[in-house]
Amino acid sequence: MKKLYFGTSVRKAEAPLIASGASALLMRRAAWGLAHHVLAYLSETAHGAVYGSRVVGLIGKGKNGADTLWALSMLAERGVSVEAIAVLGNPEQNAQDAVSAFHRAGGRFVTALGQRTDVVIDGVLGTGASGPFSMSAVLAQRGIDRPRPETTVIACDIPSGINADTGQLDGDTLTATATVTFGATKTGLLLSAGHQHAGRVHTVDIGLQEHLSSQPTVWCPDPHDVTTCFPPPRATDYKYSRGVVGIIAGSEAYPGPSLLCSRAVASCGIGMVNLIADPETVPSLRPLVLGDRPETVVTAAPVPQVTSLVIGPGLDDTSTSRQRLDEGLDHAVEHDLPVVIDATGLDLVDQGWLDRLRLGGTSSRTAPTVLTPHLGEMSRLSQRFVGTEAVPATIGGDKDALAWATALAQATGCYVVLKSADTVVATPSGQRGLHPAQSADLATAGTGDTLAGLIAVSLATAWTRTNSPVTEHQVLHHVLAAIHLHGAAAVSARHAGPVSASDLAPAVRAVLASRG
Ligand SMILES: NC(=O)C1=CN([C@@H]2O[C@H](COP(=O)(O)OP(=O)(O)OC[C@H]3O[C@@H](n4cnc5c(N)ncnc54)[C@H](OP(=O)(O)O)[C@@H]3O)[C@@H](O)[C@H]2O)[C@@H](O)CC1
Numbered sequence: 027m028k029k030l031y032f033g034t035s036v037r038k039a040e041a042p043l044i045a046s047g048a049s050a051l052l053m054r055r056a057a058w059g060l061a062h063h064v065l066a067y068l069s070e071t072a073h074g075a076v077y078g079s080r081v082v083g084l085i086g087k088g089k090n091g092a093d094t095l096w097a098l099s100m101l102a103e104r105g106v107s108v109e110a111i112a113v114l115g116n117p118e119q120n121a122q123d124a125v126s127a128f129h130r131a132g133g134r135f136v137t138a139l140g141q142r143t144d145v146v147i148d149g150v151l152g153t154g155a156s157g158p159f160s161m162s163a164v165l166a167q168r169g170i171d172r173p174r175p176e177t178t179v180i181a182c183d184i185p186s187g188i189n190a191d192t193g194q195l196d197g198d199t200l201t202a203t204a205t206v207t208f209g210a211t212k213t214g215l216l217l218s219a220g221h222q223h224a225g226r227v228h229t230v231d232i233g234l235q236e237h238l239s240s241q242p243t244v245w246c247p248d249p250h251d252v253t254t255c256f257p258p259p260r261a262t263d264y265k266y267s268r269g270v271v272g273i274i275a276g277s278e279a280y281p282g283p284s285l286l287c288s289r290a291v292a293s294c295g296i297g298m299v300n301l302i303a304d305p306e307t308v309p310s311l312r313p314l315v316l317g318d319r320p321e322t323v324v325t326a327a328p329v330p331q332v333t334s335l336v337i338g339p340g341l342d343d344t345s346t347s348r349q350r351l352d353e354g355l356d357h358a359v360e361h362d363l364p365v366v367i368d369a370t371g372l373d374l375v376d377q378g379w380l381d382r383l384r385l386g387g388t389s390s391r392t393a394p395t396v397l398t399p400h401l402g403e404m405s406r407l408s409q410r411f412v413g414t415e416a417v418p419a420t421i422g423g424d425k426d427a428l429a430w431a432t433a434l435a436q437a438t439g440c441y442v443v444l445k446s447a448d449t450v451v452a453t454p455s456g457q458r459g460l461h462p463a464q465s466a467d468l469a470t471a472g473t474g475d476t477l478a479g480l481i482a483v484s485l486a487t488a489w490t491r492t493n494s495p496v497t498e499h500q501v502l503h504h505v506l507a508a509i510h511l512h513g514a515a516a517v518s519a520r521h522a523g524p525v526s527a528s529d530l531a532p533a534v535r536a537v538l539a540s541r542g
C-alpha cells in the first residue's frame with residue numbers, strides 16, 4: 027500500500043523547516059521537480075523538441091506561483107521559451123526573488139497565452155487555496171483565453187482551487203494532463219474533483235519524509251496488495267484451510283445477487299462457497315445457483331467451517347429476509363467471524379445488532395464487521411447512527427468522503443467502505459484508506475454484490491492464513507486489496523466491450539491469473 031497525506035499535513039510537515047529558514051531550499055527542490063517533469067512532457071508532446079518549445083505559467087499570488095516562476099527559470103536555461111501571466115495578485119509584491127530569477131533567465135510577463143503554447147503550468151493556487159475559485163472567471167476578468175483543449179496543462183502541486191485534503195472544488199479549474207506534487211501525494215489529488223482534474227500524478231521528494239512521519243496517513247492499495255491478499259493455494263492446503271465463505275444473499279424478489287455474489291467468491295479460488303438459502307423459504311435460489319455452479323454448497327444454515335460471511339445483497343424487506351439476516355449475524359457473533367453487510371442488509375441492521383457486532387462490543391467481538399454502503403445507503407446509515415442530516419447522493423458531491431466514513435465507523439465500531447466513483451474506507455479506530463476511481467464501467471447494477479463477495483474472500487484469507495490475531499491495519503489492507511481487485515477486474519473486462527456485473531467474475535480470474 028502507498029501512503030497518502032492530507033494537504034494540511036504536508037503544510038504542517040513543512041512548518042518546522044520553514045521556521046528554520048529552509049523555505050527557499052524547499053521551493054528550489056520543488057521547482058526542480060516541476061521543471062524536470064515539464065521537460066519530460068515537452069519531449070513527448072512538442073515533437074521531441076525542448077529547445078525552442080514554449081511554456082507559459084499562470085501565476086497566482088502565493089508560493090505556488092513562486093514555484094512556477096522558479097521552474098520556468100530553470101526551463102529557460104534548457105532553451106525553453108518561457109512566459110508568465112499574472113492571473114491573481116501581483117507576483118512582484120509576493121515573490122520578488124522568483125520574479126527576479128525569472129527575468130534574469132530571459133522570461134517575460136505577458137497578458138495572453140499566444141498561438142503556440144506547448145505546455146501551460148497552472149501555478150495559480152496550491153495548498154493555500156480556500157473557498158470558492160473559478161479559473162474561468164479569473165481568466166475572463168483579465169481577457170485571457172482558456173488553454174486550447176489539446177494543450178498540455180501541468181498543475182504545480184495541485185490543480186488550482188482543489189482542496190488538498192478532500193479533493194473538493196467549489197467552482198471550476200483547468201483539467202491537467204499531469205500534476206507534479208511536492209513532498210507527498212496529497213489525498214485531494216486522488217479524491218473527488220481533485221482526482222478528475224489532476225491527471226497523472228508525479229510526486230517529488232523535497233525532503234519532508236522525516237517530518238511527515240507524525241502526520242496521519244491515508245492508505246492507498248496497489249496491484250501488489252492483490253497478490254498478497256489473494257494468494258494461490260499452498261501445496262498443503264485442503265478446502266477448509268483455504269477458507270469457506272457463507273453467503274446470505276438473494277430473495278424471491280431479487281434472486282440474481284445470490285448468483286453474482288457466489289460467482290465472485292468462487293472466482294477467487296476459495297475453499298468452498300456456502301450459499302445459505304433454505305429451500306422452504308427461498309425456493310428459487312438453490313436451483314439458480316446450483317444450475318450455474320454445481321460445486322456450491324447450499325444449506326439452510328451456515329456450515330460449521332464458514333470462515334467469513336457476506337449478508338445482504340438482494341435481500342428484500344420481508345420477514346424471511348430479516349430472519350436470514352438475524353441467523354447469519356448470530357452465527358458471525360457466536361463464532362467471532364468477519365462479516366460483510368451490504369445493500370438491504372444495511373437497512374435491516376439495527377442498533378441492537380451494532381452493539382453486538384462492534385469490535386469489543388457486548389459480545390467481546392474481535393472479528394471485523396464491514397459495512398459497504400453506496401452514497402444513498404450511507405446517507406441513511408449516517409442519519410440513523412450518527413444523527414446527521416440526509417445528504418443528496420451524488421458522486422463527487424460536496425461531502426468530505428473520508429470524514430463522512432470515519433464518523434460512521436467511529437459511531438458504529440464497524441469498518442465502513444463508502445462506495446462511489448472513489449471508494450474510501452474507515453476503520454473503527456480512525457485508520458483510513460482510499461481507492462481512487464479505476465473504472466466507470468463499475469457504474470452498473472450488481473457490481474456492489476460482486477465487491478461484497480471479494481471483500482469476504484479477502485477476509486476469509488486473512489483469517490485462515492494469519493496465526494496471530496488479525497490487526498485493524500491488516501483488515502484495512504485486505505479490504506483495500508479487494509476493492510483494487512474489483513476495479514482491476516472492470517478494467518480487464520473492458521477489453522471485451524461494455525461491462526455488466528456478470529462479466530466481473532471471469533475478469534477477476536483473469537486479473538488473478540496475470541498476477542501469478
Ligand atoms: N511552504 C513551503 O516552504 C513550500 C511550499 N511550496 C509551495 O507553496 C504552495 C502553497 O503556497 P501558499 O501557502 O502561498 O498558498 P498558494 O496556494 O500558493 O496561494 C495562497 C494565496 O492565494 C489566495 N487564495 C486562497 N484561496 C483563494 C481563492 N479561492 N481565490 C483567490 N485567492 C485565493 C490567498 O489569499 P488570502 O485568501 O490569504 O487573502 C493567498 O494569498 C504549495 O502548493 C507549493 O506549491 C513548495 O514550494 C514547497 C515548499
Ligand SMILES: Nc1ncnc2c1ncn2[C@@H]1O[C@H](COP(=O)(O)OP(=O)(O)O)[C@@H](O)[C@H]1O
Pocket residue numbers: 369399400445446447448449463464465466467468469470471472473474475476477
Ligand atoms: N463512476 C464510477 N467509477 C468507478 N466505480 C464506480 C462508479 N460508480 C460506481 N462504482 C463502483 O461500483 C460499485 C457499485 O456498487 P453498488 O452501488 O452497491 O451496486 P449494486 O447495489 O447495484 O450492486 C461500487 O463498488 C462503486 O464503488
